[in-house]
Amino acid sequence: MPFNIYDFTSFTQWIDKSLYDSLSPLWAMIWEMTIIGVAFLLFYAVIGLFLVYAERKVCAFMQCRIGPNRVGPYGIIQTIADLFKLLMKELIPIKNADKFLFNLAPFIVIITTFLAIAAIPFAKGLHAIDFNIGIFYILAVSSMSVIGVLLAGWSSNNKYSLIGAMRSGAQIVSYELSVGLSLITIIVLAGSMQLSTIVEAQADGWFIFKGHIPAIIAFIIYLIAATAETNRGPFDLAEAESELTAGYHTEYSGIKFAFFYLAEFINMFIVASIAATVFWGGWMPFHIGGWEAFNNIMDYIPPFIWFFGKTFFIIFIIMWFKWTFPRLRIDQLLTLEWKYLLPINLFNVLLMAFIVLMGWHF
Amino acid sequence: MENSQLKERILSLVPEAEIVETKQYLNAIIPKEKLHFLAKSLREAEDTSFDYLFCLTGLDLMDSLEVIYHIESTKYHHCIVLKTSTTDRENPILDSVTDIWHTADYHEREVFDFFGIKFNNHPDMRKLFLDETRIEGFPFRKDYVDEINIVER
């Protein structure tokens, strides 16, 4: 069994070949899809658990306290305990709520994140769907989560949920523009929307260094807009506990609430991994063009460690925002987007296009 | 202004006032019809300008219900006390001073809640603290009896 941690292509080809050799094509395809689906489900669950634990620990260390440390060594099993608790809670049925939409909303949110996670390149060869319109696909799919949010708020039959869902809907729709435009800046630099091409093109330097000024501006705007997209950090007015109890998911309990909660963390993982892929080189090690010895040392670390390291660093920055800054009011949020971020973004795209034409990038 | 000058001013505005000098503040007992007029004049006159009402108290003297106003001028820092009372315990009504000092709004509602004194021209004469489904009557009056909730020693 060829297992090379530097290049998973041989491993995946071996699985593919052995399945197609031993079974009929139809069954081989079904088994292959099942294996990939189960692997993703497991990965999703493990990442979700890990991120919830990490959030609590990071938050605690910033607030001069320790965080969970009783359940298991250093509190590792805390999230599993929380999961059991949520599973055992009663699913309170709301009297005058629209039952079908009420039950559908958490599933929409989970499914969109699931679809998006399938297109991310984790390492060389560990890339489930490699469209030639990779980034466009991810943007399109993650935009559908706003439907889930609006449905949740509307069908709860609750004034607070409605206010929260309306705010959240306005916020997500506005900030999608900024996310899209900052990613377009990098597509202009890379020349392709396919994620594997983008990562390969960063073999001699990450885009954030290659594209200097416009890439840095695009990265900062992307970070702000992505935090707003996922309803986190200083933009979490939709679920502001100190104002509206819990916003659009007030009326949800038990496993349905767990879906919303989990989807928020996985969304955070997705935006961080897109940032890592597009700006910081994905699974490419840190190369400086021309310094061969340095590059060889950097190559020694396996690519998936690079990928997860970068992603978790960006997640740490996003968590840092949340626990330091106060919240923005809804009109200040929308003003920020439409009056400041959007014009800067448009100008930035022009600047990047100009630089690419002139050849003034590295 | 000194206490003697204030005494003169009050007597000139309301000759029926009864002035008592205590160690702390000058007290003026005013008949209830003249209170609003006196309060307004004291506030608006340039040399007295009593613009800060810092305490509004209700009091149950056994034969009458009294309301005490402690006022101060933020310009000259002199303070006096105005008192007015009504002997009607069944349906006590006094004039509101909310249009002169806005802080009287909540304090007069509190006096109504505890003593039952209604105020004319008050913008919102409702109880402030007590829930009328559970407490009937006016608890701070001296003749209030409640066998269940009040334990007498």
Place this chain on the structure above:
Amino acid sequence: MTEENKNSGLDKEEEYIINIGPQHPSTHGVLRLVVSLKGEIVKSVEPHCGYIHRGIEKMCEKLTYPQIIHLTDRLDYLSAHINNEAVCLCVEKALEIEVPERVKYIRAILSELTRIQSHELWWCSFGMDMGATTCYFYGLRDREKVLDIFEETCGGRMIVSYNTPGGLMNDIHPNFQKRVKEFLKHFRKKLPEYDQLLTGNVIMQERTKNIGIISREDAISYGVTGPSGRGSGFSCDVRKHHPYGIYDKVDFVEPLYKTGDTFSRYKVRMDEMWESMKIIEQLIDNIPEGDYCAKMKPVIKLPEGEYYQRVEAARGELGVYINSRGDKYPYRLKLRSPSLSNLSALNLLASGFKIADLIAIGGSLDYVIPDIDR
């Protein structure tokens, strides 16, 4: 007999009425705010109080004066020591007793420590209401040091009951001066951190500047005192205008700002913490030797008459009115609560702003519900 509730004007057709409280993380206690909204804009706010009314004033009519001290702790529990001091001063004024100098110094030091810890808790909850939850932990960490000092000397962290008519219940602990000096040294380094975390933050400034403006005339008319009044330029510090205790001999500044918005009320409280530290520093090394209590009769009977004492609590001007008929119980005891007057201005302040601003304005007025309801 029951009264019909007048139509308070909130039930119009186009308006959307929501209820904030009584159980709500941001109302700092049990207060029900009935808010009438049009979209996101608040049209009017109507507070409903009385959820924690305990009838303290009525209870005091059957308690002796030393017993009343223990009830005053529970009014505005964050300025417990200052409430105790108010009643003690009123009784001492009525009996015309001069307390020893030592008592005056210690009372002033403890009052200023109370003010510091009350403003710290205000800062914590203000940051948390705005969304910066980390502020809560940083403020509480430093407040614990003050509470430890209280516990060692007075026996209680929040409910102190250390004052008694005539002086103090017991002498201070031998470690008192050392611990207070250590606390001052520690806090002087930490207070600039608070500024770095919240005051200078652009988001915080955008959310508090020009929000909830009250003019000086309105502040005087509504009786908004304390730091909330000083933010509008209303100079109302009782320690300056009607000094009591040792305050006429200490040197401190009353911070006044002219704008009257939420940000200036915030700045006033931050400045007051510096001023309190200045006062403590002037007093801590010079505590004179002497008795900790003047000689009092075993049963305290106030002569017949009316007495009024004003003190500067952490929230504003606290007034104690005692009407005595000559026996050992007061005939009427009235407590003029600063938070009730501050709350009465909420409708004026919050109308025309958004819900998020209502939370910020309520936080900046800093009312404590047991003080409102007594």
